[in-house]
Amino acid sequence: MLIDTHCHVNFSAYKDDYEQVIQNSLNENIWLINIGSQLSTSIRAVEIASKYQPGVYAAVGLHPIHLNEMEVDEFEQDIHFKSRAEQFNIDEYKKLLNQPQTVGIGEMGLDYFHLPSDKKPEEVKEQQKEVFINGIRLAQEYNKPIIIHTRPSKGTFDAYDDVMIILDQVGYYNGVVHCYGGSLQQAQQFIERGLLISFTGIVTFKNARDLHQIVKALPLEKIMVETDAPYLSPEPFRGQRNEPKYVKYVAEKIAELKGVSYNQVAEVTTNTARNLFKI
Numbered sequence: 001m002l003i004d005t006h007c008h009v010n011f012s013a014y015k016d017d018y019e020q021v022i023q024n025s026l027n028e029n030i031w032l033i034n035i036g037s038q039l040s041t042s043i044r045a046v047e048i049a050s051k052y053q054p055g056v057y058a059a060v061g062l063h064p065i066h067l068n069e070m071e072v073d074e075f076e077q078d079i080h081f082k083s084r085a086e087q088f089n090i091d092e093y094k095k096l097l098n099q100p101q102t103v104g105i106g107e108m109g110l111d112y113f114h115l116p117s118d119k120k121p122e123e124v125k126e127q128q129k130e131v132f133i134n135g136i137r138l139a140q141e142y143n144k145p146i147i148i149h150t151r152p153s154k155g156t157f158d159a160y161d162d163v164m165i166i167l168d169q170v171g172y173y174n175g176v177v178h179c180y181g182g183s184l185q186q187a188q189q190f191i192e193r194g195l196l197i198s199f200t201g202i203v204t205f206k207n208a209r210d211l212h213q214i215v216k217a218l219p220l221e222k223i224m225v226e227t228d229a230p231y232l233s234p235e236p237f238r239g240q241r242n243e244p245k246y247v248k249y250v251a252e253k254i255a256e257l258k259g260v261s262y263n264q265v266a267e268v269t270t271n272t273a274r275n276l277f278k279i
């Protein structure tokens with residue numbers, strides 16, 4: 001068994017076949033957590049999860065790219081969309097958090113890669129920080145893990161440092177730093193604080209050498225696997241629409257990098273995810 005701890009079958013990329021995609025995953029004994037990125041996709045994640053118990057769960061949150069209106073291009077994928085400016089409506093999110101299939105808050109965090117061109121970067125970063133802090137406080141109030149999105153500005157690890165500062169400020173460390181792309185030192189600092197690190201199909205890319213070193217260095221007990229579907233398809237599906245069932249390729253690569261069996265990676269990461277999300 002495996003758990004894809006971060007995917008978006010709630011997104012429009014699956015509007016015509018989400019049931020099939022979920023069934024394909026469950027048929028292979030792969031559970032999944034659909035992650036909301038704004039109120040509409042959070043509501044949809046909760047609705048979908050209600051039809052598949054046990055096996056499909058939801059997290060609800062507001063992604064930093066949805067705080068402003070801008071054009072977004074997802075790298076490696078033929079995906080372009082226009083984000084709407086959205087406020088973090090805590091009362092609406094609380095309604096979703098009262099549903100038993102909602103197991104986390106996120107994705108929330110800092111994105112310094114996609115910044116709107118019509119505003120001052122410092123102003124946008126301040127806005128992202130404020131919403132992120134409100135998300136962490138909500139996670140604290142509901143005793144749920146927070147799924148942290150972090151995307152630094154090109155060629156740096158800046159947003160990871162800022163995430164750490166914010167977590168220290170609030171003092172809440174129950175959660176996961178998803179789609180990890182920071183340094184090894186930062187990963188160790190997150191782990192020391194009690195957070196988990198999760199990896200996507202990027203680890204299957206040959207040129208992801210720094211990431212390979214990080215996977216090798218971190219304890220298997222602190223790692224989770226995810227797809228971030230529809231984005232970031234692993235090898236050999238790179239460039240195509242991703243699916244939760246492909247999380248097995250992430251687990252396979254982690255087993256290879258760490259020199260342990262696939263079954264061990266499956267068992268340990270699944271236990272870690274079940275404990276974090278209480279599923």
Ligand SMILES: [Zn+2]
Nearest residue numbers: 006035107228
């Ligand atoms: Zn995501």
